[in-house]
Amino acid sequence: MADEPDEVPGLDVPVTMFEDVEDLKAKVVHLTAQLEAIVGGRGSEPGDALAEGEKAAGGEAVDESGDEEEWQYPPFILLLDPPEYDDELRALIEWVEGVLVPGYLAEPSADARWCHLWWEHPVAIARLHAVWLAWQECTDPASCGYTGPSVWHRDHLDPALRELRGSSGPFAGCTKGEHQVDHRLPGLVPSAWTHAED
Template sequence: MADEPEEIVPGLTVPVGMFEDIEDLKAKVAWLTAQLEALTGDSGDETGKASADDEDATAGREGADDEGEEEEWQYPPFILLLDPPQYDDELRALIEWVEGVLVPGYLGEPSPDARWCHLWWEHPVAVARLHAAWLAWQECTDPASCGYTGPSVWHRDHLDPALRELRSSAGPFGGCTKGEHQIGHRLPSLVPSAWTHAEE
């Protein structure tokens, strides 16, 4: 093999830190070039294609993640906006909550000043108000979303106003206690189970 000519290195005096600065600059220029190619979509080599493909894959994953998050964080729709069979399923769950939580815990004997209809689900206004109170209850009794003051807020802002409107003489049960309504009355403690009604 022929002798290779010796590489001539000029005798320059370079400050010690300058080599590190030059390497840093080279790395920065390479990074900026890659960013520019990725943004403009202009790539002349396979590396650019790979980075564009990576971006597409990342965008696809982000889109999928966004869809997953949307599905995960969707709120239940208001009951009056539902059609059967979703309405029936939501009403069955609402009846279970009203009869299992609200009636035994919060309602006393009906009176002219505090009316109640044992077939409340036949009153659309009552269904709407009770469903709204139930949705709020689900959120306000979860310490993760409302902390420890959630139940207090639920009583003050949701339950008390709903019961005042429902049980007032001008509320949806106004005709029931006067005997003008065909639905019979009984004490709230005797409310039948929603599942019993479903089986009948």
């Protein structure tokens, strides 16, 4: 060919450099696949980018259609229907009563309210479920590193407890020995929560 030089210079490149380059290619492919999975893939499955990238890098495509389930966004508990709602609420009650109440909730007072029947307050269910989902993610060092618990306390638990236990929170009408739900339920359900038939 006319474009090739007559003389090729001799390069003394260690073999390990080529191995390093291949390792970097594989890492880029893996990170690209993770990014595609997070942002939705735009028309492709999460494993497609990984398989295509590995083929392009000269590697073997890995069949990921096996036992792994596709990742889904967490559900908003108040929009679930039975039996999913019941299962999610049961798991939430176990976490709140087993972890949150004994570890984080002191004796209720006028400034820090709590209702022993908190699961009868939809606002409390929604907030506590969100805190629980964040706890599951933030206590996993694989997803959040070692700062996850600190982030969970600062960004999730503390604000949620302020809202729940405050004087205008869902437990405002609940005092020691008394339980009151009706004070927080709206007269009309917002249209975003129901689909009215025309």
